[in-house]
Amino acid sequence: MKKVEIHPEAVERVKKFTINDTVLGFGKYMSPIMIQGLYDNGEWQQFDLLPYGPISLDPCTKVLHYGQEIFEGMKAFRHPDEKVYMFRPEQNARRFNHSARRMAMPEIPEEQFLQCCDIITAYSHHLVPKRLGESLYLRPFMIATEVGLGIKPAKQFLFMIVASPSGAYFSGDSVKVYVEKKDIRAADGGTGAAKTGGNYAASLQxxxxxxxxxxxxxxWLDAIEHKYIEEMSGMNFFAIINGVLHTPSLTDTILNGITRHSIIEIMGLDKRQVVEKRMDINELLKHVEDGSCTEAFVCGTASVVAPISQFQLADGSIYHLKEPMGPQAMKIRERLIGIQAGRDEAPAGWLRPTPNLEF
Ligand SMILES: Cc1ncc(COP(=O)(O)O)c(C=O)c1O
Structure with a gap:
């Protein structure tokens, strides 16, 4: 593993930096430092902690044309004892490498990825907000930096992490869901299970x-029959049918969400059943209509858990959930936030303490 070179200008910058706003938003403020890692000649060459700033790219850099790019999203929380913990970053490291393989990009050793996360979080320690639901959001990403217009896997890459002190993303309003029956997000054998920019670009129409x-x-529904539920553009999906949690089983068209996985594990600890199976949207809407599906919710790192109030189709028909404020979803949300924020006991290995630095 390479040691991260700490640049004194970065330390000076972050030391002096404060945020005097009570409304943090999401991605509105950035910690004034960033991690940068360079890959060339078949290996990771160096890692640096630098002042945050623009990066200069040749107009023919491959990522700008062919989208060879991956990213992650994860959070660090300040606990009541003032210590800062990341939530399951090992899972993000693993998923980052899964995405890297799919996009013909180099893997980064998990320990190296985690060390870089530790460092940017530790140097941003005083910027990790305090209130329940707030966090330091980390955005690791990697881009192909080789220059040239030939369509082939690049040989040079840039890995970066930036960090944003963020507020609770969920406004308190339930989510209105548009059921997309025409466009598709991902097809079997495609990149749906990788966290790569193209999936998000394709979702914007x-x-x-x-x-x-x-x-x-x-x-999003499946690409072939346009009827099996997959996920949202940046979140996974759950429904409560006859009192039991249901979620679409993972395929290579669905992103393996860490929040989804954590909810399934928490339910397992509570001896509550979670059904993972193919879910037909038409059946689900019938369950919503006849009241056997009382609640549905979305989940992901940014929003944690947010209840769904209604499903809407292209023809304007609307299916209202019996429990639009999602009382059970909100309980799951509180449980997760409690664990993340150090208010409730976390399952072993879910929280990674950030090293204490004197600087
Ligand atoms: C497409 C997609 N699905 C699901 C999720 C939820 O994943 P996680 O819970 O790991 O944030 C995300 C966010 O990362 C996503 O981008």
Whole structure:
């Protein structure tokens, strides 16, 4: 593993940096430092902690044309004892490498990834907000930096991590879901299970439709029959049917969400059943209509858990959930936030303490 070179200008910058706003938002403020790692000649060459700033790219850099890019999203929390912990970052390291393999990019050793996360978090310690639901959001990413217009896997890459002190993403309003029956997000054998920019770019046409329909989130269906529920553009999906939690089983068209996985594990600890199976949207809507599906919710790192109030189709028909405020979803949300924020006991290995630095 390479040692991260700490640049004194970065330390000076972050030491002096404060945020005097009570409304942090999401991605509105950035810690004034960043991690940068360079890959060339078949290996990771060096890692640096630098002042945050623009990066300069040749107009023919491959990522700008062919989208060879991956990213992650994860959070660090300040606990009541003032210590800062990351939530399951090993899972993000693993998923980052899964995405890297799919996109013909180099893997980064998990320990190296985690060390870089530790360092940016430790140097941003005083910027990790305090209030329940707030966090330091980490955004690791990697881009192909080789220059040239030939379509082939690049040989040079840039790995970076930036960090944003963030507020609770969920406004308190339930989510209105637009069911996308025409466009698709991911197909079997494609990149749906990788966290790569192209998946998000391809979702934006539907996001426009979603907003025009007065909804908040797009619900994606399978690419072949256009009827099996997959996920949202940036979140996974759950429904409570006859009192039991249901979620679509993972395929290579669905991102393996760490929040999804954590909810399934928490339910397991409580001896509560979670059904993972193919879920037909038409059956689900019938269950919503006849009241056997009382609640549905979305989940992900940014939003944690947010209840769904309604499903809307392109023809304007609307299916209202019996429990639009999602009382059970909110209980799951509180449980997760409690664990993340150090209010409730965390299952072993879920929280990684950030090293204490004197600087
Ligand atoms: C497409 C997609 N699905 C699901 C999720 C939820 O994953 P996680 O819970 O790991 O944030 C995300 C966010 O990372 C996502 O981008």
């Amino acid at each position: 539907s996001y426009k439709k979603t907003l025009e329909a007065g909804c908040d989130q797009t619900l």
